[in-house]
Amino acid sequence: MNTEELIEVQERWNIPYRHSAGRFASRFLIALRDEKKVYGVRCPRCKRVLVPPRPFCERCFVQCTEWVGVSDKGTLEGFTISYQAYVGLPTPPYASGLIKLDGADTALMHFVGGVDLSDPQKAKKAVKIGMRVEAVWKEERLGHILDIEHFRPVQK
Amino acid sequence: MAISRQAFAQKEEECPESKKLRCPIFTPCDGEAKAMSKRVAIVGIGQTKHEGSKPRQIYDEVVFEATKRALEDVGLDRGDIDTVVVSGWDVNDGRTISDMYVAPASGGYFKDSSKTAEEGIFALAYAYLRIASGLFDTALVTGHGHAESPFELISNKVFDPFFVRPLGISSITTLALQANAYVNKYGITEEQAARVVVKNRGNGVNNPYAHLRREVSQRGALNSKVVSLPLRALDCPPQSVGAVALVLASEDVIKKIAVSKNIAWVTGIGWATHTYHMDAADLTHVSALEKAAEVAYKMAGVRDPIKEIDVAEVHDITSYHELMAYEALGIAKPGQGGKVIDSGATDIGGELPVNPSGGVLCTNLHSGSGLLRAAEAALQVMGRAEKRQVPGVKRALAHGISAPAGAIAASHAVIVLEKE
Numbered sequence A: 001m002n003t004e005e006l007i008e009v010q011e012r013w014n015i016p017y018r019h020s021a022g023r024f025a026s027r028f029l030i031a032l033r034d035e036k037k038v039y040g041v042r043c044p045r046c047k048r049v050l051v052p053p054r055p056f057c058e059r060c061f062v063q064c065t066e067w068v069g070v071s072d073k074g075t076l077e078g079f080t081i082s083y084q085a086y087v088g089l090p091t092p093p094y095a096s097g098l099i100k101l102d103g104a105d106t107a108l109m110h111f112v113g114g115v116d117l118s119d120p121q122k123a124k125k126a127v128k129i130g131m132r133v134e135a136v137w138k139e140e141r142l143g144h145i146l147d148i149e150h151f152r153p154v155q156k
Numbered sequence B: 001m002a003i004s005r006q007a008f009a010q011k012e013e014e015c016p017e018s019k020k021l022r023c024p025i026f027t028p029c030d031g032e033a034k035a036m037s038k039r040v041a042i043v044g045i046g047q048t049k050h051e052g053s054k055p056r057q058i059y060d061e062v063v064f065e066a067t068k069r070a071l072e073d074v075g076l077d078r079g080d081i082d083t084v085v086v087s088g089w090d091v092n093d094g095r096t097i098s099d100m101y102v103a104p105a106s107g108g109y110f111k112d113s114s115k116t117a118e119e120g121i122f123a124l125a126y127a128y129l130r131i132a133s134g135l136f137d138t139a140l141v142t143g144h145g146h147a148e149s150p151f152e153l154i155s156n157k158v159f160d161p162f163f164v165r166p167l168g169i170s171s172i173t174t175l176a177l178q179a180n181a182y183v184n185k186y187g188i189t190e191e192q193a194a195r196v197v198v199k200n201r202g203n204g205v206n207n208p209y210a211h212l213r214r215e216v217s218q219r220g221a222l223n224s225k226v227v228s229l230p231l232r233a234l235d236c237p238p239q240s241v242g243a244v245a246l247v248l249a250s251e252d253v254i255k256k257i258a259v260s261k262n263i264a265w266v267t268g269i270g271w272a273t274h275t276y277h278m279d280a281a282d283l284t285h286v287s288a289l290e291k292a293a294e295v296a297y298k299m300a301g302v303r304d305p306i307k308e309i310d311v312a313e314v315h316d317i318t319s320y321h322e323l324m325a326y327e328a329l330g331i332a333k334p335g336q337g338g339k340v341i342d343s344g345a346t347d348i349g350g351e352l353p354v355n356p357s358g359g360v361l362c363t364n365l366h367s368g369s370g371l372l373r374a375a376e377a378a379l380q381v382m383g384r385a386e387k388r389q390v391p392g393v394k395r396a397l398a399h400g401i402s403a404p405a406g407a408i409a410a411s412h413a414v415i416v417l418e419k420e
């Protein structure tokens, strides 16, 4: 028998980064922490309210300066529910949604929760594009996007 | 003569005051560029066998193998190549300056060589521009796939670290969000998506280079595990190791190196990039692909793609995305992608066979799958696709996506290839 030995090297990259949030993301994240409130910016040209806020509108290529508070309730514009585990990503099942908050013109990406996701066929019926959702705030908030735990269906 | 700057100017796609939130996209060239530039053809093709791993070959040897084959295919030597354009996503490859390895393997030693940190079909686009400009006569382009790292985790790092990355979003989630929005709008069924899987996996059996060469049944596709709604395991591509290399040449050189059976003229080429923010994108149609196709069709004079194109190789990053590509490419009307697959029009023997090679669902070179589409389309035009050859191909289309983030910031390229 002709056996050939082949070497394989295992490696992990663990590279420390500092990411400065800048004044726009900072204000957004601090308002999550201190006010339980979501803020966006209004583009002076197209007038869209952009959430999360950003220093400039990519479409109009102008600086944004005007801050606008938006609701923590909104409409689910798109979603998926993930059942496959991937290295370093959340433990399934979890639902990812695009939520257009009332008063905003763009959708915020976040988790959708408060729904039993264990069975894909049942979960598919419980989560619907166009459904109304609201933020579930964490008690202990750190100035992080996950100060909102997730968005859940609005209880009627 | 260089292409005029005018041709590169961004087109204002939308009135900013418009309430219709269309995605802004840009186009690098239009019909005007054609008259001013040199004709370019693909004249040599090389690819490796694609597989799940290649433990007997170090990273760059795979690219070397494809490059050698492409040069042999056209009967040229490394010294005959004027410029080399390589491609790749470095972090996926585990080498942050991957061209340190890939450029020499592509014949780049002491040569004009550069890398695009994009899908290989963009290396082809840049090489095309270099020859069309008249500054170079021959180019070698490579794309490759590497599969020794967790792609979805790396994809997650494409996203910003404040708003999206902590949510675990990656390529597969954005593709699923898009597919779900498409399903929701048009009522595309799981059965229609499964039909794409059955078609492409069946075609892959005929392709000796394909990674997955086993047919699957409609039932098998429909019963595979849900990965990310609506995507099931078999709706998604594998991760493959392999490489593809193309030699491009100007008309002047082609006259000298008689390779008549080996020519696929690039008669149309266009590309466009989708919005960088997912938050305002209309996910239900692939606007960047629509734009890329519009540019390529205009240049090639294609008005009715179903009738005027004989075969297409599209970047079926998921089965649902093949259906969306039908619509963006004008093969189906908006929302009718499912009807087209049901009609059999894109089967082998249909009016416009799509992915006779088996497509990305059989072979997925992360950062090389689009270039592989161009290689397969060129083989079809040359009549050299062996068991997967569609009879009488005069004009073929290749579509590639550069999108480590999945549906977001996706750049699409469309290339039309023709016989003389």
Ligand SMILES: [Zn+2]
Binding pocket: A043, A044, A045, A046, A047, A048, A057, A058, A059, A060, A061, B016
């Ligand atoms: Zn604006």
